[in-house]
Amino acid sequence: MTSADRTSRRVGAAVSALWSGSAWRATGNALAALLVGLVGGILLGGLALIWGAAIYSLVHWPVGGWGHAVLYIAVVVVGPVLALWAVQGLTALQRSRLRATLGVDIPLGPRAGERKPWPVGPWLAAATWRQLGFHLLAIVTGVGGGCLVAACWLAPLAAIAYLAAGGPPPAAAAAALIAAAGLLLAAPWAARQVTRADQASARALLGPSHNEELALRLESMTRSRADAVAAADTERRRIERDLHDGAQQRLVSLAMNLGMARARFADAPEPVRQAIADAHDEAVLALSELREFIRGLHPAVLSDRGLDAALSGLAARAPLPVRLRVDVPRPASPTIEAVAYFIVSEALTNVAKHAQATRAEVTVLRERDVLRIAVTDDGCGGAVPATGDGAGDGTGLRGLAQRAAAVDGSLTIDSPPGGPTVIAAELPCES
Amino acid sequence: MRIVIAEDSVLLRDGLTRMLTAGGFEVVAAVPDAGQLLRAVAEHEPDLAVIDVRMPPTHTDEGIRAALVIRRQYPGVALLVLSQYVEESYATDLLSETTSSVGYLLKDRVAHVGDFLDAVRRVAAGGTALDPEVVAQLLVRRRDDPIGRLTPRELHVLRLMAEGRSNSGIVAELKVSPSAVEKYVTNIFVKLDLPPTGTDHRRVLAVLKYLGT
Numbered sequence: 212m213t214s215a216d217r218t219s220r221r222v223g224a225a226v227s228a229l230w231s232g233s234a235w236r237a238t239g240n241a242l243a244a245l246l247v248g249l250v251g252g253i254l255l256g257g258l259a260l261i262w263g264a265a266i267y268s269l270v271h272w273p274v275g276g277w278g279h280a281v282l283y284i285a286v287v288v289v290g291p292v293l294a295l296w297a298v299q300g301l302t303a304l305q306r307s308r309l310r311a312t313l314g315v316d317i318p319l320g321p322r323a324g325e326r327k328p329w330p331v332g333p334w335l336a337a338a339t340w341r342q343l344g345f346h347l348l349a350i351v352t353g354v355g356g357g358c359l360v361a362a363c364w365l366a367p368l369a370a371i372a373y374l375a376a377g378g379p380p381p382a383a384a385a386a387a388l389i390a391a392a393g394l395l396l397a398a399p400w401a402a403r404q405v406t407r408a409d410q411a412s413a414r415a416l417l418g419p420s421h422n423e424e425l426a427l428r429l430e431s432m433t434r435s436r437a438d439a440v441a442a443a444d445t446e447r448r449r450i451e452r453d454l455h456d457g458a459q460q461r462l463v464s465l466a467m468n469l470g471m472a473r474a475r476f477a478d479a480p481e482p483v484r485q486a487i488a489d490a491h492d493e494a495v496l497a498l499s500e501l502r503e504f505i506r507g508l509h510p511a512v513l514s515d516r517g518l519d520a521a522l523s524g525l526a527a528r529a530p531l532p533v534r535l536r537v538d539v540p541r542p543a544s545p546t547i548e549a550v551a552y553f554i555v556s557e558a559l560t561n562v563a564k565h566a567q568a569t570r571a572e573v574t575v576l577r578e579r580d581v582l583r584i585a586v587t588d589d590g591c592g593g594a595v596p597a598t599g600d601g602a603g604d605g606t607g608l609r610g611l612a613q614r615a616a617a618v619d620g621s622l623t624i625d626s627p628p629g630g631p632t633v634i635a636a637e638l639p640c641e642s
Numbered sequence: 643m644r645i646v647i648a649e650d651s652v653l654l655r656d657g658l659t660r661m662l663t664a665g666g667f668e669v670v671a672a673v674p675d676a677g678q679l680l681r682a683v684a685e686h687e688p689d690l691a692v693i694d695v696r697m698p699p700t701h702t703d704e705g706i707r708a709a710l711v712i713r714r715q716y717p718g719v720a721l722l723v724l725s726q727y728v729e730e731s732y733a734t735d736l737l738s739e740t741t742s743s744v745g746y747l748l749k750d751r752v753a754h755v756g757d758f759l760d761a762v763r764r765v766a767a768g769g770t771a772l773d774p775e776v777v778a779q780l781l782v783r784r785r786d787d788p789i790g791r792l793t794p795r796e797l798h799v800l801r802l803m804a805e806g807r808s809n810s811g812i813v814a815e816l817k818v819s820p821s822a823v824e825k826y827v828t829n830i831f832v833k834l835d836l837p838p839t840g841t842d843h844r845r846v847l848a849v850l851k852y853l854g855t
Contacts, residue, residue, distance in 0.1 A: 460653055464657045510727070511726075527775070
């Protein structure tokens with residue numbers, strides 16, 4: 212490809228850019244920014260002028276006596292309030308401009324200084340000053356950029372007017388035409404550059420700052436994680452209920468029918484009796500396995516009677532003596548109670564499996580907004596959470612830590628070789 | 643003997659009706675919820691009510707609450723409560739009113755027809771039938787008191803007593819001599835400061851009262 216080809220191709224692209232949608236959108240945006248910038252300039256400039264004049268007059272004692280002094284003081288006091296409204300109003304205007312012309316949504320930052328008294332709070336917030344900075348900048352860039360883009364597009368008209376005004380020397384006429392054509396061809400590019408700068412400064416100054424953005428994201432992630440944990444919990448309850456109403460009842464019925472058959476056909480031939488007996492034993496076993504499974508999913512007593520009742524069942528089923536102390540005057544949320552229940556459940560399972568303990572002690576106490584759980588045993592110690600490869604006997608303990616972390620709780624395991632082991636968890640409960 | 647059944651699953655309601663009828667009992671009503679149970683008891687004044695714990699509308703502990711109402715209004719009606727899970731807190735509620743003519747069994751137990759019918763008869767006759775799991779849970783709660791002084795063997799015997807077994811039942815279960823069982827029972831009463839007199843089930847009541855239920 213020769214350089215002439217390349218040049219003609221470039222010119223072709225520049226010419227066709229004149230009709231491109233993005234160029235016209237950018238131009239529209241630049242012109243809108245020009246208008247809004249003018250409005251902002253008039254508003255903020257006017258306010259600054261009046262405010263400055265009032266201060267100046269106060270400093271150089273007012274000639275009009277006390278009546279004027281009161282007026283000036285009132286202006287000095289009201290000024291920042293009006294300026295705040297102006298800043299907030301202009302921010303809303305600029306945001307809707309960007310949405311209307313470019314379809315760009317500038318994310319809303321956290322509400323500036325909402326905890327402090329108005330209007331001091333907003334003026335103490337960095338976000339307000341960033342917005343003010345944008346509006347001051349927009350006076351320059353908006354007006355300047357808008358004028359530049361308009362000038363590029365209108366250059367041919369100016370050239371024609373120049374030519375029509377009466378016989379300029381041919382060289383000057385040619386130069387004017389070339390300059391006009393160049394400016395026209397540069398117009399889409401200029402519009403896009405102006406718009407790009409406009410958009411970037413709006414994002415930086417009108418949108419949340421990096422820290423604010425992180426805080427917002429953290430907040431939304433915390434919320435969505437809590438929702439996910441609660442949803443999983445609800446789902447487990449639903450499955451428990453479905454199994455209870457469905458498979459479990461059917462299995463009880465089956466086991467009962469087989470039990471009745473076993474009693475009724477006690478004098479049937481041996482193979483028949485044996486077959487019925489086997490089926491009956493099998494059904495009874497399946498029933499008890501299903502019951503254990505459902506209890507592991509979500510113990511019904513936890514929803515009906517709360518943590519205390521559920522834990523006493525847990526302690527009773529443990530294969531070693533468990534001393535239980537529960538002092539939870541105000542119940543925690545169902546999700547937190549479920550986590551607490553499963554922590555105790557898994558910890559006791561762990562004690563029974565690995566600790567070679569003769570007894571265990573479970574305490575669950577609520578101290579203001581924290582649920583404190585401790586499971587202690589007199590076993591051999593040396594329990595460590597698995598490191599993540601899924602192997603080892605600590606996977607249950609690691610699962611516990613994850614369950615606690617999912618609700619912003621913490622779990623610590625103190626298990627020196629030789630024991631005793633203390634598994635302690637703290638779960639936050641909203642008051 | 644006349645029986646009312648309250649169970650929300652049609653399958654189990656029919657099954658229980660068939661089993662009890664085959665066992666020689668007369669099922670005068672079989673209803674699906676606590677409200678209808680109370681009406682049926684008022685209408686028929688049965689000898690015994692077989693009650694599922696989890697029934698409509700809330701599917702939590704309707705059965706237990708209905709049982710307590712029946713016990714207060716119709717003390718002559720024996721109560722046999724069935725549940726997919728036995729829980730200590732339900733048992734405590736149930737036994738708080740009285741400890742005679744009452745049973746609390748895991749639903750699984752209906753699969754062992756003979757044992758279940760025995761339990762029905764025992765409860766109807768004024769005795770108790772507590773699921774071994776319930777007894778275990780009741781004992782755990784009170785482990786830090788004089789019960790802790792019992793040897794494991796004595797604890798086992800106490801559990802069997804609390805389930806409603808007679809001495810001969812305990813002999814059969816533990817495969818020891820009757821005199822050995824009597825010695826365990828005497829030791830239990832001595833250690834728990836209970837005078838060793840009365841029938842089997844009075845002793846069970848004494849134990850349960852001691853357990854604070």
